[in-house]
Amino acid sequence: MKCKLCDRLLGQPDDPLSTDCGGDCWGCVGEIEARMGDPQSLDKVRDESARGLRPSWTDPDH
Template sequence: MTHLLFGEAGRNCSACAVCARALGQHADPMSLDCGGICWGCQGEIGAAAGDPVDLAQVRVEAAQGLRPDWCEKVPKVSNARTRRSLLVDHAPSEA
């Protein structure tokens, strides 16, 4: 996890420093406070950076429809065709 890298961004404790989403909203799982930015942003940053924990969680959330704008950056290797099946396969079990 890379949350600590973003600690200094959290001057405004009530809104994400990246997207201005209100943090800590129980009705919004993406609003979890990750040191001044929301999990919605943090998860995508972590996933893009290759953090396996963040990436796994983001995949689950994408499969659940929580991240409609997220698109996994598939490494340019031969298995790009598996992207769609990965999202489906990870949906129920790894939350």
Template sequence: MTTRLWIERPFSAKTGRLEIEIMTNSKKHEYCLICGRLLDNPADPLSGNCGGDCWGCVGAIEAEMGCEESLAYVRKEYEAGLRPGWIDPFKR
């Protein structure tokens, strides 16, 4: 989660408008909105941030829906032992 802080500055000498600076604090950790996994964790290959959800969840959902590219990645991850217990939706 990113925290934003708005700082209003006096009028700019160049534009004559009120300046607003946005400062962000990106030190806070973000977690998957589906499973709660820490996102972008270098030690976890399934933690890639897919718009607020982890690749572990998104990949499984997309594979279940029949997305060929995601299904190919998820199958490789299963074979590598990254997805224990995963069941291929097209080999049931």
């Protein structure tokens, strides 16, 4: 199964952003939720960005 938004394969053990969030990957869902101001998602996305997993993401607070 693939993410409807970005075509990423879902549920890949070596890809932490591929977690299945109801048909979309966490990579997409996390960014959307972070943009909408969800503090938990923002925390996670920020941490993933710090680890280099989200090279195209920019922190909205910066």
